[in-house]
Amino acid sequence: MKRKLFFTVVFSILLGLVFVSCPLEDESIAEFVPIENLELDTANADLFLNTPTYGLDRITLIATVSPENTNDVTSWASSNLSVATVDQNGVVTAVSEGTAIIAKIAQKSGISAICTVTVKDMNGVNP
Secondary structure, three states: OHHHHHHHHHHHHHHHHHHHHOOOOOHHHOOOOOOOEEEEOOOEEEEEEOOOOOOOOEEEOOEEEEOOOOOOOEEEEEOOOOOEEEOOOOEEEEOOOEEEEEEEEEOOOOOEEEEEEEEEEOOOOOO
16 A cells, blocks of 8 residues: 555656646747837937046947837847947947947847947047
8 A cells, every 4th residue: 555655656746747847838939029110219429538527438228129029139239349339238338439330130030220329539628
C-alpha cells in the first residue's frame, strides 16, 4: 500500500512538472504586429560644446510608436558618432562640431524617424 501511494505521489508530481513546464502559448507563433507610425518629438536640434551653462551638450529625444501593442523592436542610431552619440534611451550627446542624423529605426517594419543634430563649439560663450 505504501509503495502504491509513493508511486502515485511521484507520478502526480512528475505530471504536474510537465504541465508547469509546457507554455500555454508559443510566443514564437504570436502574430507580428508591425509599427505603423514612428515619430520623434524633435526634428532639428542644436547642441553646444564648451559653454558655461551645463546641459546644452545633450538632449533627450522621445519617440512615439503606434500601435502601442506592436511587437516590433526599435533601436537608436547616429549617422556620425564623432559628432553626436545616442544611447538606448534616446539621450543624444554632443562630441564635436558638425552635423549628425539621429534615427529611431523599426527593425522589421522598415520605418524610421529622424532628427538632424547640429553641434557647435561655443568656446566658453553662451549661445
